Amino acid sequence: MTRILILGAGAMGTAFSFPAADAGHTVSLVGTHLDADWIRSVRETRVHPKLKVQLPATVTAYTHNQLGEALRMGADLIVLGVSSAGIPWAIEQLGAAMRDQAPVLLLTKGLEAREEGFQILPEKVRVGLAAAGVANVPVGAVAGPCIAGELAARRDSCVVIGFSDSTLTPGVVSLLATSYYHLFPNADLAGIEACAALKNFYAIAVGYAAGRLAQTGKAENGALMHNLAAAIFAQALVEISVLVHFMGGTEASVTGLAGAGDFYVTCQAGRNSRLGYLLGTGLRYREAKARHMANDTVEGAELALAIGPTLQRLFATGRLAPQTFPLAQAILAAVCDDLPTRIPWIVV
Amino acid sequence: MTRILILGAGAMGTAFSFPAADAGHTVSLVGTHLDADWIRSVRETRVHPKLKVQLPATVTAYTHNQLGEALRMGADLIVLGVSSAGIPWAIEQLGAAMRDQAPVLLLTKGLEAREEGFQILPEKVRVGLAAAGVANVPVGAVAGPCIAGELAARRDSCVVIGFSDSTLTPGVVSLLATSYYHLFPNADLAGIEACAALKNFYAIAVGYAAGRLAQTGKAENGALMHNLAAAIFAQALVEISVLVHFMGGTEASVTGLAGAGDFYVTCQAGRNSRLGYLLGTGLRYREAKARHMANDTVEGAELALAIGPTLQRLFATGRLAPQTFPLAQAILAAVCDDLPTRIPWIVV
Numbered sequence: 001m002t003r004i005l006i007l008g009a010g011a012m013g014t015a016f017s018f019p020a021a022d023a024g025h026t027v028s029l030v031g032t033h034l035d036a037d038w039i040r041s042v043r044e045t046r047v048h049p050k051l052k053v054q055l056p057a058t059v060t061a062y063t064h065n066q067l068g069e070a071l072r073m074g075a076d077l078i079v080l081g082v083s084s085a086g087i088p089w090a091i092e093q094l095g096a097a098m099r100d101q102a103p104v105l106l107l108t109k110g111l112e113a114r115e116e117g118f119q120i121l122p123e124k125v126r127v128g129l130a131a132a133g134v135a136n137v138p139v140g141a142v143a144g145p146c147i148a149g150e151l152a153a154r155r156d157s158c159v160v161i162g163f164s165d166s167t168l169t170p171g172v173v174s175l176l177a178t179s180y181y182h183l184f185p186n187a188d189l190a191g192i193e194a195c196a197a198l199k200n201f202y203a204i205a206v207g208y209a210a211g212r213l214a215q216t217g218k219a220e221n222g223a224l225m226h227n228l229a230a231a232i233f234a235q236a237l238v239e240i241s242v243l244v245h246f247m248g249g250t251e252a253s254v255t256g257l258a259g260a261g262d263f264y265v266t267c268q269a270g271r272n273s274r275l276g277y278l279l280g281t282g283l284r285y286r287e288a289k290a291r292h293m294a295n296d297t298v299e300g301a302e303l304a305l306a307i308g309p310t311l312q313r314l315f316a317t318g319r320l321a322p323q324t325f326p327l328a329q330a331i332l333a334a335v336c337d338d339l340p341t342r343i344p345w346i347v348v
Numbered sequence: 349m350t351r352i353l354i355l356g357a358g359a360m361g362t363a364f365s366f367p368a369a370d371a372g373h374t375v376s377l378v379g380t381h382l383d384a385d386w387i388r389s390v391r392e393t394r395v396h397p398k399l400k401v402q403l404p405a406t407v408t409a410y411t412h413n414q415l416g417e418a419l420r421m422g423a424d425l426i427v428l429g430v431s432s433a434g435i436p437w438a439i440e441q442l443g444a445a446m447r448d449q450a451p452v453l454l455l456t457k458g459l460e461a462r463e464e465g466f467q468i469l470p471e472k473v474r475v476g477l478a479a480a481g482v483a484n485v486p487v488g489a490v491a492g493p494c495i496a497g498e499l500a501a502r503r504d505s506c507v508v509i510g511f512s513d514s515t516l517t518p519g520v521v522s523l524l525a526t527s528y529y530h531l532f533p534n535a536d537l538a539g540i541e542a543c544a545a546l547k548n549f550y551a552i553a554v555g556y557a558a559g560r561l562a563q564t565g566k567a568e569n570g571a572l573m574h575n576l577a578a579a580i581f582a583q584a585l586v587e588i589s590v591l592v593h594f595m596g597g598t599e600a601s602v603t604g605l606a607g608a609g610d611f612y613v614t615c616q617a618g619r620n621s622r623l624g625y626l627l628g629t630g631l632r633y634r635e636a637k638a639r640h641m642a643n644d645t646v647e648g649a650e651l652a653l654a655i656g657p658t659l660q661r662l663f664a665t666g667r668l669a670p671q672t673f674p675l676a677q678a679i680l681a682a683v684c685d686d687l688p689t690r691i692p693w694i695v696v
Contacts, residue, residue, distance in 0.1 A: 255602060
């Protein structure tokens with residue numbers, strides 16, 4: 001019998017328990033210290049408030065202080081579904097409690113700023129676990145367009161999956177594949193992780209067009225601002241592509257599920273687009289956040305704050321050509337410096 | 349004084365007269381024999397029924413039999429805004445009436461099937477004009493996300509522009525740039541033209557997801573089918589990328605305005621998406637077309653019919669690997685063979 005342990009019982013971590021259970025495995029869903037209400041709900045009703053679907057019978061919910069207990073029952077695969085802010089906590093917890101070298105699979109998206117570049121989260125986890133005494137853990141990640149509520153509703157979802165040691169990928173693919181969850185092996189872990197993180201950042205810029213439309217109104221002939229949104233979408237994909245190359249990734253990840261696919265779905269809705277919308281209406285970042293999204297984590301804005309100083313350093317030293325990044329510069333100015341949002345080509 | 353002649357008074361040809369006139373030029377808008385009602389409307393009301401905006405004062409409308417007269421007044425740039433089906437007619441008309449070698453700029457999108465590949469329309473026009481005795485005409489094209497109604501409403505629109513002789517591009521860019529029409533030179537004419545044509549074809553597949561959603565309904569938790577639409581979007585972009593390379597184009601065109609940008613806007617609305625929607629509800633192509641879109645030209649379906657046999661030949665001979673093109677195969681089966689639409693990864 002295969003056991004899969006998911007750490008992090010937010011929408012995505014919990015949604016992942018559906019294909020894991022439907023593929024025939026026993027699933028331990030372990031909440032973080034912030035997930036206590038959700039774990040209680042799952043225990044009492046079998047329903048996660050964010051997903052609104054009955055969990056499969058082979059999923060057992062655990063609170064954060066039961067992680068050791070859940071691990072002692074065995075875990076052939078450990079899945080990390082915490083937020084990017086929760087990664088250090090997850091490393092600490094797993095470092096203390098892990099007994100063997102089960103592969104770790106990240107659902108969490110983000111980038112860690114370094115002096116001269118960026119570190120992908122699987123690498124951060126691998127290094128962190130090794131420092132905690134759990135060496136040689138293979139760490140991989142899933143990326144691609146996968147809204148949690150749709151996965152939990154067992155709707156067709158296609159993702160890419162990669163491990164630093166890509167010989168591991170086929171085994172994990174066959175472990176998780178179901179009739180509705182379609183996993184495609186991808187050897188470009190750096191590329192897919194860069195895409196997965198950056199799509200949130202750039203979705204802010206695409207959302208801006210909708211906000212600007214709300215501010216400006218329809219034209220006399222009913223025209224909207226699809227041309228502007230699409231131009232920003234394309235410019236964003238070009239900038240993502242340059243950053244992916246800078247991080248050692250390949251173009252195929254940019255045009256595929258992790259890049260264009262996930263970026264497309266992220267621009268259709270969600271908190272990053274919503275923040276962009278608010279900026280497009282003319283609000284500044286701090287006011288938009290405080291007045292309209294005070295309790296929301298906007299991952300693209302968190303990423304801007306985390307990697308902004310490094311990006312600016314790379315622009316200043318010419319390691320990245322600043323003129324190649326008009327959108328990144330606009331988002332950094334808006335989020336990090338709280339300046340009015342000025343998307344290029346627009347004379348406001 | 350610079351004169352710009354636009355041949356084709358449909359929505360896009362007419363919309364192009366706005367930046368052309370606003371950039372300070374005198375514009376001759378010449379309808380085809382199919383545009384007679386529109387030309388009459390423009391003459392009587394100064395409004396094109398598809399655009400619903402007053403045309404600039406420096407635009408003069410001509411009927412198709414006045415093309416010679418309009419050309420005799422001079423034309424420093426000739427813009428082709430006819431449909432792809434109208435290209436042979438336009439070549440014939442221009443071949444007979446053109447006096448000098450003014451550059452020709454295509455707004456028309458399409459691909460011409462050849463035994464072993466595809467010809468882009470600027471090349472078809474160049475060869476056709478030469479055969480008609482008008483040699484050495486530089487032919488270029490505009491591509492990118494540009495809904496005609498938004499351009500006519502003077503909303504920010506970003507496009508790429510290229511000529512077979514790329515030294516011509518900067519001059520035409522400076523001729524046409526206005527505060528709302530932003531042109532970016534692109535030397536990859538083959539790539540931008542392949543993207544511009546193929547986006548219509550692949551938008552049918554993305555539209556399929558919305559039709560399938562309408563057929564299936566929301567999930568019990570309210571989940572839609574964004575994951576599926578996004579996966580199809582990404583797979584389409586990957587297939588477009590392979591075809592662009594096959595045609596000698598470059599990856600940068602695929603991630604940029606002509607590729608991802610135009611594809612994004614095409615998937616938001618329009619006739620190609622609408623056909624895909626109908627196929628997604630379970631209708632076959634002929635029935636969908638006859639019952640719901642009898643009077644519409646669906647450019648993506650026209651392209652499927654035009655290039656389908658060549659694509660199948662390239663698959664059969666292995667010049668293109670068929671397994672790389674699951675979506676193209678699905679669209680060809682649906683449109684050319686009138687079979688039920690079967691998008692991969694879906695067990696219907």
